[in-house]
Amino acid sequence: MDLNYSSEDRAFRDTCRAWMEANVPRHDLKTLDERKQWHRKLYEAGYVGMLWPKAYGGWGATAMQQAIVQDEMARIGAPPTINGLGIGFIGPTIIVHGTDWQKERYLKKMLTAEEIWCQLYSEPNAGSDLAGLKTRAEDAGDHFVVNGQKIWTSSGPIADWGILLCRTDSKVAKHKGISCVLLNMRQPGVEVRPLKQITGHSLFSEVFMTNARAEKRDLIGDLGQGWAIAQTTLGYERGGNSLGRVTRYAISFQQLVKAAKELRRNGRPLIQDSAVRAKLGKLYAELEVQRYAGLRVLSALSKGEGVSSASSITKLSYTEFEKRFYETALEILGPHGHGMSATADYEEIDTSSGEPGTWATAFLWSRAGTIYSGSSEIQKNIIGERVLGLPKEVRADRVKA
Numbered sequence: 001m002d003l004n005y006s007s008e009d010r011a012f013r014d015t016c017r018a019w020m021e022a023n024v025p026r027h028d029l030k031t032l033d034e035r036k037q038w039h040r041k042l043y044e045a046g047y048v049g050m051l052w053p054k055a056y057g058g059w060g061a062t063a064m065q066q067a068i069v070q071d072e073m074a075r076i077g078a079p080p081t082i083n084g085l086g087i088g089f090i091g092p093t094i095i096v097h098g099t100d101w102q103k104e105r106y107l108k109k110m111l112t113a114e115e116i117w118c119q120l121y122s123e124p125n126a127g128s129d130l131a132g133l134k135t136r137a138e139d140a141g142d143h144f145v146v147n148g149q150k151i152w153t154s155s156g157p158i159a160d161w162g163i164l165l166c167r168t169d170s171k172v173a174k175h176k177g178i179s180c181v182l183l184n185m186r187q188p189g190v191e192v193r194p195l196k197q198i199t200g201h202s203l204f205s206e207v208f209m210t211n212a213r214a215e216k217r218d219l220i221g222d223l224g225q226g227w228a229i230a231q232t233t234l235g236y237e238r239g240g241n242s243l244g245r246v247t248r249y250a251i252s253f254q255q256l257v258k259a260a261k262e263l264r265r266n267g268r269p270l271i272q273d274s275a276v277r278a279k280l281g282k283l284y285a286e287l288e289v290q291r292y293a294g295l296r297v298l299s300a301l302s303k304g305e306g307v308s309s310a311s312s313i314t315k316l317s318y319t320e321f322e323k324r325f326y327e328t329a330l331e332i333l334g335p336h337g338h339g340m341s342a343t344a345d346y347e348e349i350d351t352s353s354g355e356p357g358t359w360a361t362a363f364l365w366s367r368a369g370t371i372y373s374g375s376s377e378i379q380k381n382i383i384g385e386r387v388l389g390l391p392k393e394v395r396a397d398r399v400k401a
């Protein structure tokens with residue numbers, strides 16, 4: 001792939017930059033309604049759902065154009081869009097596996113954030129071992145009756161709909177008895193209890209389902225196909241958007257260099273300390289590696305290649321980098337890191353409050369990336385088994401004496 005910008009791309013960037021300069025809100029967006037309005041404005045300008053087919057309300061743009069928009073939004077410090085789980089992973093899953101009725105009913109409202117979506121996969125005893133999930137869905141004619149508990153549900157408190165993995169057959173092997181269905185979160189049988197994090201925010205929640213109702217027409221794929229469908233969602237979640245992240249890291253890096261020039265320790269700017277310079281140099285080199293990895297994903301998307309197990313490589317690489325990045329930033333900034341804001345990388349921290357974060361909270365948040373959508377250890381297992389074709393892991397507790 002030619003990774004230079006074409007003249008169309010350059011013209012697109014100019015238009016996008018001018019639009020952002022004219023439209024980005026000059027004040028913090030405090031309420032969910034304000035954030036929805038901003039999202040809707042971006043959508044109408046053609047900057048949300050860019051890669052989605054036009055038939056489903058998307059814009060059929062190129063991956064390069066999407067990367068340009070992410071770049072321009074990060075550059076100007078635009079508030080993030082919302083409904084990221086829906087637009088990034090759940091919608092694309094419905095596009096691949098859903099019925100025409102489901103596409104017609106759900107996709108456009110997802111793009112415009114008229115309906116917010118969450119992902120109901122993890123359970124208290126089924127995170128890494130997702131196939132061990134216990135939430136049951138029993139056949140009741142035209143609908144399923146759902147009972148069970150989910151945990152770590154991002155956007156739970158604001159979600160209207162969820163994509164749910166549930167057990168519809170307990171007699172077959174555990175992967176085969178799972179189905180995937182869309183669940184209305186606004187019903188009496190669904191109780192959402194927010195969980196408070198170490199940062200003070202409540203990004204995610206527990207969800208209790210007690211005789212909740214899921215319609216048969218909302219079953220994605222066939223009964224028992226849930227495991228394969230979950231792989232599609234997780235594939236998008238792990239690999240889809242790495243270049244946008246790299247842009248945000250790059251902007252955070254510039255902020256860090258600026259701070260190192262301005263802040264003083266022992267009477268001289270931090271940047272004059274050779275240890276600080278060495279750390280910045282190492283971070284910059286790593287950042288470039290991430291940028292090229294992001295371009296590789298972009299190149300694959302541009303060629304129309306779908307997501308695969310190889311998305312685990314990207315996910316492992318950028319999430320582990322993010323941890324090193326903020327750890328090093330705090331080493332450099334010392335106590336200043338607790339007061340200074342690091343807004344550029346704050347997109348996902350709390351879509352409900354929209355509060356800006358400090359370098360210290362960004363450091364805390366960086367732990368999350370190596371856990372959600374499959375921990376780093378699980379990504380290594382997937383790379384070993386499915387990408388390299390190594391033998392399956394042998395767990396010590398399952399080896400016969």
Ligand SMILES: Cc1cc2nc3c(=O)[nH]c(=O)nc-3n(C[C@H](O)[C@H](O)[C@H](O)COP(=O)(O)OP(=O)(O)OC[C@H]3O[C@@H](n4cnc5c(N)ncnc54)[C@H](O)[C@@H]3O)c2cc1C
Pocket residue numbers: 118119120121122123124125126127128129151152153154155204368369371372373374375376377378381
């Ligand atoms: C910020 C955030 C947002 C999230 N949002 C959602 C969401 O919206 N919806 C949702 O369904 N879930 C969500 N999750 C949950 C997430 O998917 C799980 O936390 C994750 O899959 C790990 O599961 P667990 O927490 O049960 O840990 P466990 O599975 O109990 O793992 C504990 C530790 O053991 C290690 N381990 C486990 N099995 C193996 C193995 N086979 N080989 C090597 N090491 C192993 C793990 O790597 C980890 O270090 C979110 C998590 C976070 C942090």
